[in-house]
Amino acid sequence: MSDTNWNDVGDKIKDAVDSAISTGDFSNLSRSIGDVINDTIDNVKGSVKTAAQQNKKTYSANPYYKTIHTESAPDQPQPPALYNKRPGGQAGAIISMALGYSVGIFTLAGVISFIALSAAVSHMFLVPLIIFGVLAAGGFCLGTRGTKKIRLLNRYRSYVRQIDHRLSIPIQQLADRAHKSVSFVAKDLQNMIDQRLFYEAHVDTQDNYFLLSDQAYEDYRSARLEYYEQKKIIEKEQEKHKVSDECQKLIDEGQSYIRHIRECNDDIPGEEISRKLDKMEQLVQRIFDEVRIHPEVAPDLQKMMDYYLPTTSKLLDAYRELDKQPVAGDNIRSTKAEIEQTVDTLNVAFEKLLDSLFVDRAWDISSDISVLNTMLAQEGLKEDDFTLNNK
Structure with a gap:
């Protein structure tokens, strides 16, 4: 212009x-x-x-x-939108609040006025009271719906900020930030999914996870399925090796003897006796480890539990007390030497006992090898057969 x-x-x-x-x-x-x-x-x-x-x-x-x-740039693969970045409805919610609460307050005042008037003239104005009452209830209902919508949108924006660009998030984390329970947040998220605020999201109530996309949900389900399958396998293995209460009592008692051997070893400074006690601790520990894996061998340890280990404990206590004496006379030295020799004897006994626990399995393995050799010989696959053929 x-x-x-x-x-x-x-x-x-x-x-x-x-x-x-x-x-x-x-x-x-x-x-x-x-x-x-x-x-x-x-x-x-x-x-x-x-x-x-x-x-x-x-x-x-x-x-x-x-x-x-007119010509656009070459198409670039864009990731699909996973949630509504600009959710609508806030303006409508504000209008609902303003209009609903205004009508509710105004008509509620009318109800109060007609009640007061009815009391003054001793005549009940029933029709106006019903009309104003219905309008008041409708107004407050409309205002409450608007309030709930605004609060929902505020929580939605808070969830989106916490999720950021992640495809999965524990519901517990969202609940802690919102100061709500996990069940409340799970229902809240599902409601937002139903209202199309999240486009592909899934709520997993089993492990309480929120997955933002279909692909993330499928990957999560596969990983969870694999996890529970592995868990079942581990539980079966544990059940297979589960020991009875009586066997567990025996193992616990054995562990107490092992702890006592270690305590005595810590209190006794001599290098030679310490080396022998280290070996004893390892042998006894291996024996009870074998019992835990194969509870059926527990009856073979009866003599060990009734005599060997209690006697060992008494001998080590005696050795520990003798070693604490400020002056070591001939009696003390000879007694300590006898105990050290007895420890060697016990170690040999524990070695034989440990070896005896493998007798059945050694026999099974020998049987398997024998059967295998027989089958190989029948098929002409043994080395001797090749040697004879070459001659």
Whole structure:
């Protein structure tokens, strides 16, 4: 628009104001100024539209016009939207709150007024009370719905901020931030999925996880299925090696003897006796480890539990007390030497006992080897057969 036209607008507005002042009639002043401004805006729109059309004709003559303005860049694979980044409904919720609570408060005041009037004139205005009561209930219901919608949207934005770009998140983490229970947040998220705020999301209530996409949910289900299958296998193995209460009592008692051997070893400073006690501890520990894996060998340890280990404990206690004496006479030295020799004897006994626990399995293995050799010989696959054939 030219400067001359803008000056004309100013003159017209000035004339309208002067006329109102001189006549004292301001009733049409607002309309007169509005008409001048509207006419001016229409003229400006027309000028802009004409200029745009002219520019379009000019640019369309350029051979690159179509490339610049119509051809898009090569398609780039865009990740699918997983949630609504601009959820609607907040404006409607605010209107529902304002309108609903206003109507509710106004009509509730009417209900109170009619109740007071009924009490004053001793006549019940039943129809107005019902109408105002229904309107009050409807108004407050509408306002409450708006409030719930706004709170839902606020929680939704909070969840989205916490999720960030992750495809899975523990519901417990969202619940801690929202100061809500896990069950509340799980239902809340499912409600948001139903309202299409999350497009592909899934709520896993078994392990309390929130998965944002279908692919993430499928991967999660596969991983969980594999986990529980492995867990079943481990539980079966544990059940297979589960020991009875009586056997477990024996193992616990054996562990107490092992701890006692270690304590005595820690209290006795001599290197030679310490080496022997280290070996004893290892042997006894291996024996009870074998019992834990193969409880059926527990009866073979009866003599060990009734005599060997109790006697060992008494001997080690005696050795420990003798070793603490400030002066070691001949009796003390000879007694300690006898105990050390007895420890060697016990170690040999524990070695034989440990070896005896493998007798049945050694026999089974020998049987398997014998059967295998027989089958190989029948098939002509043994080394001797190849040697004879070559001769």
